[in-house]
Amino acid sequence: MSSPKLKVAIAGLGRMGSRHALHFHQLTPRAELIAVSSPDPKEIAWAARNLEGVRTYLDYDEMLKAEKDLQAVVVSSATVVHAEQAIKAINLGLHVLCEKPLSTSPEVSQTVVTAYRQSIKKHPSQKVICGFSRRFDASYRDAYSKVKSGMIGRPSVFRSQTCDKLDPSGFFVQYAQFSGGIFVDCSIHDIDLALWFFGEDSIVKSVTAVGITAVSPELRQYNDRDNAVGIVEFYGGKIAQLFCSRMMAAGQEDTTEVTGTEGKLSINAQPQSNLVNIYDSTGIRREIPPHYYGRFRDAFITEANEFTACCLDNTEVPFRLEGAVTAVKVGAALQESLITGKKIEFDEIGRRIQEEQAPKAKL
Amino acid sequence: MSSPKLKVAIAGLGRMGSRHALHFHQLTPRAELIAVSSPDPKEIAWAARNLEGVRTYLDYDEMLKAEKDLQAVVVSSATVVHAEQAIKAINLGLHVLCEKPLSTSPEVSQTVVTAYRQSIKKHPSQKVICGFSRRFDASYRDAYSKVKSGMIGRPSVFRSQTCDKLDPSGFFVQYAQFSGGIFVDCSIHDIDLALWFFGEDSIVKSVTAVGITAVSPELRQYNDRDNAVGIVEFYGGKIAQLFCSRMMAAGQEDTTEVTGTEGKLSINAQPQSNLVNIYDSTGIRREIPPHYYGRFRDAFITEANEFTACCLDNTEVPFRLEGAVTAVKVGAALQESLITGKKIEFDEIGRRIQEEQAPKAKL
Amino acid sequence: MSSPKLKVAIAGLGRMGSRHALHFHQLTPRAELIAVSSPDPKEIAWAARNLEGVRTYLDYDEMLKAEKDLQAVVVSSATVVHAEQAIKAINLGLHVLCEKPLSTSPEVSQTVVTAYRQSIKKHPSQKVICGFSRRFDASYRDAYSKVKSGMIGRPSVFRSQTCDKLDPSGFFVQYAQFSGGIFVDCSIHDIDLALWFFGEDSIVKSVTAVGITAVSPELRQYNDRDNAVGIVEFYGGKIAQLFCSRMMAAGQEDTTEVTGTEGKLSINAQPQSNLVNIYDSTGIRREIPPHYYGRFRDAFITEANEFTACCLDNTEVPFRLEGAVTAVKVGAALQESLITGKKIEFDEIGRRIQEEQAPKAKL
Amino acid sequence: MSSPKLKVAIAGLGRMGSRHALHFHQLTPRAELIAVSSPDPKEIAWAARNLEGVRTYLDYDEMLKAEKDLQAVVVSSATVVHAEQAIKAINLGLHVLCEKPLSTSPEVSQTVVTAYRQSIKKHPSQKVICGFSRRFDASYRDAYSKVKSGMIGRPSVFRSQTCDKLDPSGFFVQYAQFSGGIFVDCSIHDIDLALWFFGEDSIVKSVTAVGITAVSPELRQYNDRDNAVGIVEFYGGKIAQLFCSRMMAAGQEDTTEVTGTEGKLSINAQPQSNLVNIYDSTGIRREIPPHYYGRFRDAFITEANEFTACCLDNTEVPFRLEGAVTAVKVGAALQESLITGKKIEFDEIGRRIQEEQAPKAKL
Structure with a gap:
């Protein structure tokens, strides 16, 4: 060309x-x-x-x-x-x-x-x-356009997980020093998706998180965990349920569900590497991608091509940069809640509500 | 009571x-x-x-x-x-x-x-x-009522298989002496289902079958095979595709598909023992029933109860006995075709059309 | 007999x-x-x-x-x-x-x-x-025996949901007056399952919940919600993530996942009424049971038979009555958290830890 | 570059x-x-x-x-x-x-x-x-490498279908004049796959086919059908079961199963457009690609890139041209059998065995 x-x-x-x-x-x-x-x-x-x-x-x-x-x-x-x-x-x-x-x-x-x-x-x-590579993924895009079309009514409950395969090499422990923690590293995708599906203007009301170190107790020295669950509450009657893990046995399990007042969509609820099923003495199985790249390679390529087109043609970017700050803010708050055990609340213009007597000792 | x-x-x-x-x-x-x-x-x-x-x-x-x-x-x-x-x-x-x-x-x-x-x-x-236990199975009944309701238009192509798990004990070889052959023993269910879904009054036009002994060459002494495929052609533009096997690795695989002019139904296209999925390092799998009883236990119990009710209340039987003769007739013809390699044809009142010069030697 | x-x-x-x-x-x-x-x-x-x-x-x-x-x-x-x-x-x-x-x-x-x-x-x-009917369900039992066998290592993260089909008749609103709330009515099953899979002796460390009224704002007069999510944290590094809803479009969705250090099991992650799939111009679909009875009928019958056998033969009951109190205690605490917005914590012998200065106004 | x-x-x-x-x-x-x-x-x-x-x-x-x-x-x-x-x-x-x-x-x-x-x-x-685009498809390639690795033992029974979505425009009727018939147009892919999975040196022993015109009787003027099933028998104990259709309601259904003596592989047994599932009042469904391109786009792109690499680097082509002649030969024989109703047999060096007294009238 x-x-x-x-x-x-x-x-x-x-x-x-x-x-x-x-x-x-x-x-x-x-x-x-x-x-x-x-x-x-x-x-x-x-x-x-x-x-x-x-x-x-x-x-x-x-x-x-x-x-x-x-x-x-x-x-x-x-x-x-x-x-x-x-x-x-x-x-x-x-x-x-x-x-x-x-x-x-x-x-x-x-x-x-x-x-x-x-x-x-x-x-x-x-x-x-x-x-945010998932914004370029064909399945997420299809789900988003279905939500926009009104197929599921008003989206109200969002569940999403980013779960990595167990990596016995210790990689995740090393990585935890700089990653910002599992909610910032993994769940940021899920948070961004929640903002996308609920609307970029959604205002977080509270976050709570709990976590464990089931396989890598060393993570505690970096204030991190290997499995964590969190709840993000939004003003206007919307809630997001999150799960992040470094311990999956089968491979990468990045699943999302959006429940609306009239229907539900799931994305990747049944992970798979490809269209092959294997029938053997243990049953019928499918393999699943070991890493996020196996799941999202096409999305990354779409990202490269659309970013390029956007720059060359001076067309609108697919989503605004401000959302990336909100996502980090929510992820960091979840990570804080994960460590302190405290629920963190925000007012309707996004300012943190100070607990009257935050027990400093636990922070 | x-x-x-x-x-x-x-x-x-x-x-x-x-x-x-x-x-x-x-x-x-x-x-x-x-x-x-x-x-x-x-x-x-x-x-x-x-x-x-x-x-x-x-x-x-x-x-x-x-x-x-x-x-x-x-x-x-x-x-x-x-x-x-x-x-x-x-x-x-x-x-x-x-x-x-x-x-x-x-x-x-x-x-x-x-x-x-x-x-x-x-x-x-x-x-x-x-x-015919499958007539009492909840899934087959649901499919049948959907076909009757017109959901798939006019049923036209039927595919069904009865595939047993590999039994290394030699049971199937012993059994072959008296079973009438794999098409009479296994596929008779599929033939009965074809007659049910296409209508009991369907007239067979031709049958053809081909088979192999992939794991049990001893079956040849009893004129049987361990894997066979067949085609049953009906007058009026309907065809059935059959597969029977004694060699499945995962368990019993009894799957049926009914394709109509406006839709399709599958029954047990994804066999499973129960609702559990197992995620491990080999992927995601489900177990499947090892034998027909694992798949059809409930149907047998329904059969017992409905037969009983029918007798006590003098209500109509769910299907006529004559169909059982037709099913054996078709099964035996398929078995013959399997062994002779010849296509067998019938006229519109069910009489066999003689080949002019059937090569006796091969029979 | x-x-x-x-x-x-x-x-x-x-x-x-x-x-x-x-x-x-x-x-x-x-x-x-x-x-x-x-x-x-x-x-x-x-x-x-x-x-x-x-x-x-x-x-x-x-x-x-x-x-x-x-x-x-x-x-x-x-x-x-x-x-x-x-x-x-x-x-x-x-x-x-x-x-x-x-x-x-x-x-x-x-x-x-x-x-x-x-x-x-x-x-x-x-x-x-x-x-607790699910204790008698074949799929849950199979999952439990697999967990016991060590198949998934140490169970660590539990996710379970009890989600009812939307009932536009107003039934759930009336019912809310006496039900104890959605966490006591629905999630009590999931809580019981968590106790079963994690071990009856598991001690709850904290509960947090958030909810909305997406379709039935009238529920608020009874301190109830139509969708809620919760987290139950256990001592010893185990967490449960719960979701309950009265708003499902397709039918009853009661799904459970148990993630262990070496594998994962899901139960009913892909709900279905039976083994039929329908292919039409909208795609390929399966129907799902509209109500819990469609999903658990066999479990109720097993329950009746096993309870009977237990009484007649003086054999051990399948689970202890004490667990039913724990389940209500956790459910009621989740319901309270749902309404107050407060995280509730317990000490290692199950006593509630009083917040130092609980803001009374919100209770 | x-x-x-x-x-x-x-x-x-x-x-x-x-x-x-x-x-x-x-x-x-x-x-x-x-x-x-x-x-x-x-x-x-x-x-x-x-x-x-x-x-x-x-x-x-x-x-x-x-x-x-x-x-x-x-x-x-x-x-x-x-x-x-x-x-x-x-x-x-x-x-x-x-x-x-x-x-x-x-x-x-x-x-x-x-x-x-x-x-x-x-x-x-x-x-x-x-x-032969399917040779470049990631799922077929994965299946092939699994077969080669011995995962399913000796591949023995092959089932494959190429089923197009119903096209009410009359396109397929016009196309039938030049397509060579449904077995040459559609099933040639399945035949090529059979040769691939069974080995390029597999020798066809017989073919039989039966078909109907369920939705497009006009096809008969071009000696074609809109639904057909066929059996291809190979020397050495291998059989292939084929189905081709122009009448699918949901979309393109190109499914393959390879059954071996120790296991089975299915490819695209559960067609899907992407990873989205839709939950609504009709159940849980996934959409499927309307046309072959939706299923095989990536394979065509791989084909373009690998053909290019092969030419530039003078590396071996992924499969030999001779197979394309065999595939047409088998497809044309199936099409002939479809029209004449006769089984066609071949000797072990691929020459057609003449029926002694072929009833000319029917040809």
Whole structure:
């Protein structure tokens, strides 16, 4: 195709960054991946082998400086630098697709939105989105359009879980130091979905959470748990029930149900890798994807293509960046509740209601 | 309950006979099991232990003679004596529930019908039915009523399979000597279902079958196979596709599909033992019943109760005995086709169309 | 069968009482239903028509007095008289199967246990159980035995829901006046299951609940809701997530999942009426039972038969009566949390931990 | 990517051709679509709008002549010119991906193979494959690798169906004039799958088929049917059961089952559009793809990418062209049997066994 392509760079080449790189390099016809950055020489070596013709940088700032033609940046580095890198790109007027979460802190997340609000005054066609991949998933989209059509009446009860396969390598324990906790890392997707299905303007009334360490007691040193359940109550008569886990035996189980006054939709209530069923002496079974990427690969590719189209054609982004701050805020509050054991309440304009005598000792 | 109960005897206490005995003894409130017969002393000993208060006989004729109050007989002996025992009871004016098949021979099967047609002149409220248990199954009945309601338009293509779990004990090989072959033993249920769903007055136009011995080559000495597929063509634009097997790994797989001009129904397309799903490192699975009884237990109990009610209340039997002869006729023709490799055709009044020069050698 | 049968009376002939009556009358071979009582003349008239040979009473006490041979009573009257009627029968040394809940009040429920503890000293073979029907369900039992076998490791996270079909008649609103609330009426089953799967000796650490009135705001006058979610936290690292609803569109959805450290079991995650699937222009669908009885009929019949056997043979009851008090206690606490919005905590010996400064106004 | 791309042309821009064009234009990074041809000006106009930078031709020969840099041709024109166009490209030494079937005639299909066998002597790295899209489907591939691994023992009974949604527009009737009949058009995929799963060297022993016109009696004028079932028997104890239909109510139902001596695999036994389930007053349902493209889109894209890689890297093609001739041969024999009502037999080297006295009248 001879049309101009969107010149894209990727920051970070870890688990997700390397996938983004391949998606933009090979599976996004309207994009041209021109550069990648990573502080890790091994990741740079991987890029040299796998991303033919793409320039590599050990330093993100240097990449931004050197790549004069750059139009868009995908931030998929460590969460701790998401906001900083996103803001640098935003301030240059570049389009940004920033991996979730913007930050594990609601306040820091807000700085990304603030930067974007400033920058867009100068660059009115600038696009910045947070990578809530499920928003690009065909099944979630189908469910959303059915809800919008009124098929289930008024959506009222939402249940969603993000449950990872047990990883005996200790990965999740290491990761817990920086992840913001299981509610910020896993459930942020479910929170974002709740906001999507209930309406972005939904106001959280309270959150409560409880958790355990069933397989990884080491998580406690990082104020984290390996299984947790939570309730998010919204003003206007809507409730969300959440479950996150690092302990699934069969594989990734990311299931959502939306119950309305006239019907219900489930998404992935019966996880499966593909359309094969196996009949053997143990019964009839299907395999399920071991990781989130097995479930959401197509969504990530759609994300890459739609982000690209959005930037090139100056069309509206599929969802607003502000939601990413709300999601972090809710996730962080759930994580706090998980650790303190306290229910946290908010007023109708989103301000936290202080408990009169919060028992400090437990915090 | 103080109402008079139907006095019932069971002939034969093998695999199915012993179950019938327990059903009539314990799970059929309006019936009273008063006697059982079996030529096998071990089975009689079983009866003594398990059928409290029930008289036992080593000889069927003796039982008929001694039990003056007897009102109904359930014939569940070896297939080879089904017809003879049924006819004896019929001639005494007793109600009869005869296990399928009436006989492996269509001609002998017909003698049962003939005896009944004679006897009913003298005993106008006499009931004789063949034990097509699936006719009493809640799922098949639901499907049938949906078809009758017009939900799928005109039923046109029928697919059904009766597939047993692999039994490495050699049971099926021994059994093949007397079973009439896999199409008479297994597929007779599917043939009966086809007649039910297409209409009892459906006329078979042709049958063809092909089979293999994948696990039990010894079956060939009895002109049988362990896996076979067949096609039954009906006049009026209806076709049935059959599969029978002795080799299933997971358990009993008895599945039926009825495709109509405006919809389709499947029955047991996803076999299951119960509502439990197991998630482990191999995926998500459900267990399935190992044998037909696990799938059809409730149907057998319904059969016992409805047969009893029918006899006591002199209400119409749920299906006519003549169909049992047609089913054997079709099953035997399929079995012949399986062995000869020849398609067998019938004219519109059910007479076999002779091939002009049937290659005798192959028969 | 000539063995002596258990002489049973039923108290209450409402929705569930009439079913118990039929189960004991027709489907429990070792029981003989001899009497029923109901203050409602219409129910007595129903009994006269449907329970041939069974004596009827408008007054429960009179029945107890008159039926000298009575051995067992099934209490299935209005919840408000469960405890009183059960205790009267207990004090007479009769076996009792009391419908759930013993009472909507934990304290009153405890009086039943206390009465039984007293009575059993004089009547050591007396049996008293609470009618937790799911304990008799084949799928739950299969799941339980799999958990016991260690199949899923240590059960850690439990999710269960009891969700009724939307009933536009207003039944649930009327019913709410006496039901104890949705957590006591519906979720009591799920709580009992949690205690079963986690172990009867599990100690509740906290409960929290949130609810809405999505379709029946009138419920608020009775301090009830039509949809609610709750969390029950147990000492020892176990959590239960509950959902109850009166608003399901498709039918009864009673689903349970038990996640362990090495696997997971789901029970009824894909509700279905039977094994039929319907293919039409809207897709492929299965129907689901409209009410709990469609799902649990077999369990109720098993309950009747096993209770009978237990009484006749003086064998151990399948679960202890004390659990019924714990279940009510947890259900009532969840209901309180639902209304007050407060998390309720318990110490390790089950005593409620008082909040230091509970904001009285909200209670 | 700066590596040289495979220069591809598409012949035919109908239903499938236009999709191939888009797949190669946008979703095959290593290919460059440089030209398309179609005798239909409307299709050429479509190409001008949708295939930016791609040259268009009303004449296939002219395209071949003009496009000097062309390396590969995708033949997706009307079936009647498949072979001719494929051979022209083959004779120029071009790589060819020819849509199925090569021809509706086994003899004509063979000419393509013969041309390739000749040409490859001069162009040893030339690739020619037939577009059996299911060979590229992730689920079929997973099933195949499981069979290869021995998971189900020796595959013995194969059941497969290609069932199209009812199309009331009359499309299928028009199409029947040139399609070669339902067994050549639809079942050819199932036949190819049987050959794949049983082994490409499997020898057909006999075919039999029966069919009806349940909704489109007009098909009879073209010797076609709207529903048909067939049996393909292979030497060595293997059988395939086929069903093809133009009458499905719910959508495309392409289901396959492979039963082996130690297990079974099903592929798409429960068709679905995506992972959404809808709960409403009619039950629980999932939607299913209306057409084959909804089911196999990803497989077509994989096909485009793998064909491209194969040509560029001179790696082995995933399956041999000869199988496409066998598939047409079997499909055409089934279609003949469907019309004549005769079973057709073959000897062990694939030659048809003549019936001694074929009743000419019926042919």
